[in-house]
Amino acid sequence: MSLLRAEWTKFRSVRGWVLSSVAAVLMILLFPVTGLSGGAPEETAEVPTGPDGEPVASAYYFVRRTLSGNGQLTVEVTGLSTLRGTPWAKAGLLITTSPEPGARYAAVMITRDHGVRMQHDYLHDRPGPAGGTHWLRLTRSGAVVTGEASADGTHWSIVDTVRLPELATTVEAGLFVAAPPRAEGLGTATDVATATFTNVVSTGRWATVQPDGDPREAGGSPSDDGDESAPRVDGGAAPDGSGDRGTDTKGGTITSSAGETGTSAGGAGSDSEGDRRDAGAGRKARAVADGWTGEQVGAETAGFGGYPPGMSGGFTLAGHEFTVTGTGDLGPAVRSEMPFGATIGELLAGTFPAMVVIVVAATLMWTTEYRYGLIRSTLAVGPHRVRVLAAKAAVFGGVTFVTTLAATAVAIPVWSSLARGLSVYLFPAGTEVLFRVAAGTAAVLAGVGVLALGAGVILRRSATAVTAVVTVTVLPYLLALIPFVPGPMAQWLTRVTPAAAMAVQQTLIRYPQVDSVYTPTNGYYPLSPWGGLTVLGAWTVVVLAVAAVLLRRRDA
Amino acid sequence: MTDTTIEVAGLRKRYGPATALDGMTFTAGPGLVTGFVGPNGAGKSTTMRIVLGLHAADAGQALVGRRPYRSLARPLMHLGALLDASALHPARSGRNHLLWLAQSQGLGSRRVGEVMEMVGLGPAARRPAGGYSLGMRQRLGIAAALLGDPPAIMLDEPFNGMDPEGVVWLRGFLRALAAEGRSVLVSSHLMSELQGMADHLVVAGRGRVIADSGVAELIAAASGDRLRVRTGRSAPVTAALAAAGGQVVQEGEDLLVVRGLPADQAVAVLTAAALPFSELAPHRASLEEAYLELTRDAVDYRAAS
CATH class of the missing domain: 3.40.50.300 (P-loop containing nucleotide triphosphate hydrolases)
Known part of the structure; x- marks a missing residue:
């Protein structure tokens, strides 16, 4: 206790030490000034928000009808191909409250590389039976939606049963195709998927979507009103006689909303002037065939990368067979598709310069005692040397934690509101997460400071110790945040070096059902916040232990 | 203790x-x-x-x-x-x-x-x-x-x-x-x-x-039994004291250091021979002298001069 007081007096009575703490605080408070210039407001398209308030990707090609009340849709997916082979390309059946981005949905699907899945409300994913399954069935009963899969169309197994709260009586349902961007190295490339569907069978009260979006009872359709509707094969004997089966096709195309995203708006595949005009205008382009309406959902949402050059979305109906081409994804939004946004961690960019200041100050705090010969006084009044080290570590760690916690606690709300004022999209984070980021950042800085202090004890000479500490703590952090450092190296650095602890600043959640560039640069760390702190803690403990042994043994 | x-x-x-x-x-x-x-x-x-x-x-x-x-x-x-x-x-x-x-x-x-x-x-x-x-x-x-x-x-x-x-x-x-x-x-x-x-x-x-x-x-210990004798006639004084059994060293123009002779005996010898002296006293070494004497062999870093 006396040693603690003594070390506190030593700390506060040297102006340089106090100023270094003030400098670290100012770095945290002021550094984002330099980082927020990018991301002009006009570039920020709307970010759809899912049912739980989280940012989502909500873009897919949807060939739909309306369903009133309970009903069921069955289909056989006979083919799914992609341009670039994105593993999570998906095709299947989907029910949603509305085709607006961010609406609740449930879908059962076949994916390119991940088998059958049932997903709903963007965040939830459940795998289905493996091996050759290509029959899908989606059943709506009140607010409950059941997805099933089958290898032969006869023997079915349930993939998942989910509840969509407040599901209206009339919903939109149909076929969908989506292809998320393929993660390639340090970036992503837009992809596009084409799927063929046959044996589309529906039960329940289905209707064609009205051009204005209101559902209309398909009054002319035989046998699909009433509760006892018999299975009906679409694309076959259509009551309105739209097209001879097998020969004539009707379809529509959708290109990317070129005006907004800058992706080339190829009209290839469309042989209709009208379709092309719709697409070019950037409005929702609809294609209608045999009572089915196809359109690209979420074409104007942020994070929708559009179609690869020369490609476009659309569907055709030839006989019994639907061919649907689409892109986009349904799922949690990922950082790499939303470069204009900012995370809370990015608002704390000052952590990095603050860390530099702190490790240098902490190292010098011990090495200058050697330089001035003060170490002899320190150890003469504290012959229990390990206690002296503990006291100094406690004082420096405590001061650093308290001051930087105050800085992060102010910086996070202030910079969040400033960022919103500048129309910068801010990835949301809950109160608990914000608290963890604020306290975790302070803990990281305190831990790194104590580690640096220990290194000062071991190495004694200022220049050597500062170099070593910067190499071990600051450099990995810097390298991990440089975009062009190879992913595996960034992963390794943020796994085994003290920089692993920067995971405390991660507010984004990594979902296995979305492939992306999950790198520290994008705000994703390989370890959990606690895991990262544990790595730093282990480093600090080891360095302090070595320091304690050497301090006890060596002549002063 | x-x-x-x-x-x-x-x-x-x-x-x-x-x-x-x-x-x-x-x-x-x-x-x-x-x-x-x-x-x-x-x-x-x-x-x-x-x-x-x-x-x-x-x-x-x-x-x-x-x-x-x-x-x-x-x-x-x-x-x-x-x-x-x-x-x-x-x-x-x-x-x-x-x-x-x-x-x-x-x-x-x-x-x-x-x-x-x-x-x-x-x-x-x-x-x-x-x-x-x-x-x-x-x-x-x-x-x-x-x-x-x-x-x-x-x-x-x-x-x-x-x-x-x-x-x-x-x-x-x-x-x-x-x-x-x-x-x-x-x-x-x-x-x-x-x-x-x-x-x-x-x-x-x-x-x-x-x-x-x-x-x-x-x-x-450093002083020993030495006498300091100051006189204007150092040659006859030296001879007289040596005859009385002292070992005499001339330290300065008019300063002699004598060993092996008590002070009262030296005074008696010089008085009997009617030789003048202005000072006759036991030599008292300074601490510095004593120290230099002791450490002569132990100096590791002697000045280069």
């Missing part, structure tokens, strides 16, 4: 190939100022570092009041030490330097004010210590040694950089501390600094003790 004694017994210490201490043994007792002298490299500072537990001895032991320093819970209450007056953080004020030392021993700021007044540093208390003169730093270091009001005090070269006034003050100050019954150990490489102050001398050379005795005995 009491609780105030600083005791060093058989200390050995090597730094690589260099032997710093080679069986250093002595005791600094209560009520005495013990001078610890020896040329540079004699092992004085090393001995003091070992006493303070800063360096570990290869062999032997150092005790403060019968206990190893590193076993003391509040060491400044047992032994106050000044090793290097310049060992200060230059940006920290003298007052704060003393304050952290005091706090490490559970002492408050009142004691800091007291010791600053004792050494006469009051006015400079709040200035950064980097701006202190060497003499002021010595005073600050002595103040630090006194913080715990210890029964034993150990100072390494405290006179370095002090102005004459400071030297006089410090001598009196250390004598007063000893008079209070404390053990005071003061090292110096200049015997003259200790003259008139030290009661006991430990003379070190090449890592061990060359002489360990009271100041009076040391001077008597």
Whole structure:
């Protein structure tokens, strides 16, 4: 206790030490000034928000009808191909409250590389039976939606049963195709998927979507009103006689909303002037065939990368067979598709310069005692040397934690509101997460400071110790945040070096059902916040232990 | 031996190939100022570092009041030490330097004010210590040694950089501390600094003790039974004294040094021969002479000239 007081007096009575703490605080408070210039407001398209308030990707090609009340849709997916082979390309059946981005949905699907899945409300994913399954069935009963899969169309197994709260009586349902961007190295490339569907069978009260979006009872359709509707094969004997089966096709195309995203708006595949005009205008382009309406959902949402050059979305109906081409994804939004946004961690960019200041100050705090010969006084009044080290570590760690916690606690709300004022999209984070980021950042800085202090004890000479500490703590952090450092190296650095602890600043959640560039640069760390702190803690403990042994043994 | 004694017994210490201490043994007792002298490299500072537990001895032991320093819970209450007056953080004020030392021993700021007044540093208390003169730093270091009001005090070269006034003050100050019954150990490489102050001398050379005795005995030993005779007629005086059995050496134009002849006999011889002399007295060696005599063989770093 006396040693603690003594070390506190030593700390506060040297102006340089106090100023270094003030400098670290100012770095945290002021550094984002330099980082927020990018991301002009006009570039920020709307970010759809899912049912739980989280940012989502909500873009897919949807060939739909309306369903009133309970009903069921069955289909056989006979083919799914992609341009670039994105593993999570998906095709299947989907029910949603509305085709607006961010609406609740449930879908059962076949994916390119991940088998059958049932997903709903963007965040939830459940795998289905493996091996050759290509029959899908989606059943709506009140607010409950059941997805099933089958290898032969006869023997079915349930993939998942989910509840969509407040599901209206009339919903939109149909076929969908989506292809998320393929993660390639340090970036992503837009992809596009084409799927063929046959044996589309529906039960329940289905209707064609009205051009204005209101559902209309398909009054002319035989046998699909009433509760006892018999299975009906679409694309076959259509009551309105739209097209001879097998020969004539009707379809529509959708290109990317070129005006907004800058992706080339190829009209290839469309042989209709009208379709092309719709697409070019950037409005929702609809294609209608045999009572089915196809359109690209979420074409104007942020994070929708559009179609690869020369490609476009659309569907055709030839006989019994639907061919649907689409892109986009349904799922949690990922950082790499939303470069204009900012995370809370990015608002704390000052952590990095603050860390530099702190490790240098902490190292010098011990090495200058050697330089001035003060170490002899320190150890003469504290012959229990390990206690002296503990006291100094406690004082420096405590001061650093308290001051930087105050800085992060102010910086996070202030910079969040400033960022919103500048129309910068801010990835949301809950109160608990914000608290963890604020306290975790302070803990990281305190831990790194104590580690640096220990290194000062071991190495004694200022220049050597500062170099070593910067190499071990600051450099990995810097390298991990440089975009062009190879992913595996960034992963390794943020796994085994003290920089692993920067995971405390991660507010984004990594979902296995979305492939992306999950790198520290994008705000994703390989370890959990606690895991990262544990790595730093282990480093600090080891360095302090070595320091304690050497301090006890060596002549002063 | 009491609780105030600083005791060093058989200390050995090597730094690589260099032997710093080679069986250093002595005791600094209560009520005495013990001078610890020896040329540079004699092992004085090393001995003091070992006493303070800063360096570990290869062999032997150092005790403060019968206990190893590193076993003391509040060491400044047992032994106050000044090793290097310049060992200060230059940006920290003298007052704060003393304050952290005091706090490490559970002492408050009142004691800091007291010791600053004792050494006469009051006015400079709040200035950064980097701006202190060497003499002021010595005073600050002595103040630090006194913080715990210890029964034993150990100072390494405290006179370095002090102005004459400071030297006089410090001598009196250390004598007063000893008079209070404390053990005071003061090292110096200049015997003259200790003259008139030290009661006991430990003379070190090449890592061990060359002489360990009271100041009076040391001077008597160095003086021998010599006579100084000053005369304007040195040739007949030399002849007369030699005839009486003395060994005479001419030291100056009119100064002779005589051995083997008591003073009263020499006076009788010269008086009988009617030889004039202006001075005839037993030779009294200075402490400096005695020291140079003792350490002649032990100086490691003799000036190149």
